[in-house]
Amino acid sequence: xxxxxxxxxxxxxxxxxxxxxxxxxxxxxxxxxxxxxxxxxxxxxxxxxxxxxxxxxxxxxxxxxxxxxxxxxxxxxxxxxxxxxx
Amino acid sequence: xxxxxxxxxxxxxxxxxxxxxxxxxxxxxxxxxxxxxxxxxxxxxxxxxxxxxxxxxxxxxxxxxxxxxxxxxxxxxxxxxxxxxxxxxxxxxxxxxxxxxxxxxxxxxxxxxxxxxxxxxxxxxxxxxxxxxxxxxxxxxxxxxxxxxxxxxxxxxxxxxxxxxxxxxxxxxxxxxxxxxxxxxxxxxxxxxxxxxxxxxx
Amino acid sequence: xxxxxxxxxxxxxxxxxxxxxxxxxxxxxxxxxxxxxxxxxxxxxxxxxxxxxxxxxxxxxxxxxxxxxxxxxxxxxxxxxxxxxxxxxxxxxxxxxxxxxxxxxxxxxxxxxxxxxxxxxxxxxxxxxxxxxxxxxxxxxxxxxxxxxxxxxxxxxxxxxxxxxxxxxxxxxxxxxxxxxxxxxxxxxxxxxxxxxxxxxxxxxxxxxxxxxxxxxxxxxxxxxxxxxxxxxxxxxxxxxxxxxxx
Numbered sequence: 001x002x003x004x005x006x007x008x009x010x011x012x013x014x015x016x017x018x019x020x021x022x023x024x025x026x027x028x029x030x031x032x033x034x035x036x037x038x039x040x041x042x043x044x045x046x047x048x049x050x051x052x053x054x055x056x057x058x059x060x061x062x063x064x065x066x067x068x069x070x071x072x073x074x075x076x077x078x079x080x081x082x083x084x085x086x
Numbered sequence: 087x088x089x090x091x092x093x094x095x096x097x098x099x100x101x102x103x104x105x106x107x108x109x110x111x112x113x114x115x116x117x118x119x120x121x122x123x124x125x126x127x128x129x130x131x132x133x134x135x136x137x138x139x140x141x142x143x144x145x146x147x148x149x150x151x152x153x154x155x156x157x158x159x160x161x162x163x164x165x166x167x168x169x170x171x172x173x174x175x176x177x178x179x180x181x182x183x184x185x186x187x188x189x190x191x192x193x194x195x196x197x198x199x200x201x202x203x204x205x206x207x208x209x210x211x212x213x214x215x216x217x218x219x220x221x222x223x224x225x226x227x228x229x230x231x232x233x234x235x236x237x238x239x240x241x242x243x244x245x246x247x248x249x250x251x252x253x254x255x256x257x258x259x260x261x262x263x264x265x266x267x268x269x270x271x272x273x274x275x276x277x278x279x280x281x282x283x284x285x286x287x288x
Numbered sequence: 289x290x291x292x293x294x295x296x297x298x299x300x301x302x303x304x305x306x307x308x309x310x311x312x313x314x315x316x317x318x319x320x321x322x323x324x325x326x327x328x329x330x331x332x333x334x335x336x337x338x339x340x341x342x343x344x345x346x347x348x349x350x351x352x353x354x355x356x357x358x359x360x361x362x363x364x365x366x367x368x369x370x371x372x373x374x375x376x377x378x379x380x381x382x383x384x385x386x387x388x389x390x391x392x393x394x395x396x397x398x399x400x401x402x403x404x405x406x407x408x409x410x411x412x413x414x415x416x417x418x419x420x421x422x423x424x425x426x427x428x429x430x431x432x433x434x435x436x437x438x439x440x441x442x443x444x445x446x447x448x449x450x451x452x453x454x455x456x457x458x459x460x461x462x463x464x465x466x467x468x469x470x471x472x473x474x475x476x477x478x479x480x481x482x483x484x485x486x487x488x489x490x491x492x493x494x495x496x497x498x499x500x501x502x503x504x505x506x507x508x509x510x511x512x513x514x515x516x517x518x519x520x521x522x523x524x525x526x527x528x529x530x531x532x533x534x535x
Binding site for chain 3: 002003004005006007008010011014015020021022023036037038039083
């Protein structure tokens with residue numbers, strides 16, 4: 001079962017953040033690696049969507065759809081900046 | 087409601103006469119979907135152990151050879167994934183958790199299954215004893231494949247299949263029921279498919 | 289950062305299927321007429337949603353095969369054990385409604401204003417968004433030089449073969465066939481490796497921009513190969529499909 005990348009959750013990210021986020025820059029809270037969300041490792045086929053750091057495997061984002069809403073947990077992500085943000 | 091897609095069949099319901107076998111909201115599948123929250127671990131069998139722990143201390147541990155020397159049994163069960171697929175008559179071979187807990191000689195009200203890759207799931211002790219749970223190492227007559235949890239996974243078929251933790255390495259005996267991986271992210275603490283306990287609050 | 293729960297905002301719309309064109313034995317291009325399409329950029333994708341009579345819902349993502357300004361199209365590969373692709377490639381008819389939402393994606397996009405030479409690496413159905421880029425390049429009259437290296441199992445598996453064969457000015461197309469080759473084949477064979485990339489891709493000194501798309505294992509190898517040639521990682525854009533194609 002191959003993992004995908006952040007491109008695969010483009011629609012989900014728009015649902016949750018109200019904006020295109022695949023070009024946003026994420027920083028891993030565990031190892032500090034920084035890069036586009038599109039480059040993160042995505043596991044789609046699970047009870048939730050799990051997004052991991054490509055370098056250290058730390059979980060950065062988890063999305064669970066329950067009762068018509070999407071819950072998002074970002075505790076593993078240190079920063080998430082839109083392109084052009086400081 | 088979304089417009090119906092003409093001619094799209096989607097997944098199967100249960101065959102006629104077997105509707106009672108399918109829990110509410112589930113669809114029958116013929117294949118065996120692989121779901122994972124992370125990369126497939128590959129622990130060499132020489133390094134593999136299964137442990138019963140309590141309060142951080144290891145009460146009992148089995149190497150792969152020792153584990154395979156414990157009496158095991160064939161089990162045929164229906165399984166139900168919270169992502170709505172169910173599969174009937176899946177065939178496994180495994181060691182009953184009762185046997186492992188008996189050998190460890192310890193007791194506690196709850197267990198937390200822990201696994202290679204960091205996955206955990208919590209269960210009451212009654213739900214892994216009394217012949218309800220196994221540590222399974224064969225599926226469909228063959229050694230359990232890594233993508234399906236091999237070399238060994240927990241098998242607790244009366245609950246949603248996220249409780250049947252893949253790549254299981256042990257059970258931690260606990261006094262309190264603390265949420266494991268999916269339970270922390272909003273899934274139900276218990277997970278009875280017949281009561282459709284998918285999410286916290288169901 | 290913490291947890292929160294929010295409601296969805298990207299809207300679904302029912303598009304009319306206007307045409308179905310077989311590309312290969314297993315691949316079909318579907319043209320669509322959505323009532324409210326805002327336009328898109330080459331490289332973006334859309335999500336498709338199917339609803340069965342019993343309420344069962346399946347969703348998939350497909351790269352947009354058309355350039356901005358052309359009739360909207362997706363190209364779908366029929367997967368043997370697929371749940372959605374057999375429906376789209378065998379059952380769907382012109383006149384049917386197909387629920388979709390989009391366009392989606394802001395990273396794996398090509399902007400005609402970008403003057404960088406293009407290295408495009410396609411694995412199987414990964415060629416779809418790259419074809420949209422080439423069509424956009426043509427439509428906008430861009431003089432950006434492009435090199436497409438397309439890895440496919442066999443020649444009959446090559447999608448858009450006639451169209452890709454028509455490129456002249458500034459677009460070089462090369463193929464590598466990994467499973468079987470026709471008699472007299474003079475193109476490359478075997479999976480992409482360092483020597484094949486050195487041959488077919490722009491050298492790093494040209495300051496190219498690369499787009500790599502296909503199954504995850506293809507993307508990992510091909511992207512690493514470009515970095516090995518000296519491409520800065522942020523000049524190699526990647527989009528991974530499942531091992532079985534599509535998201």
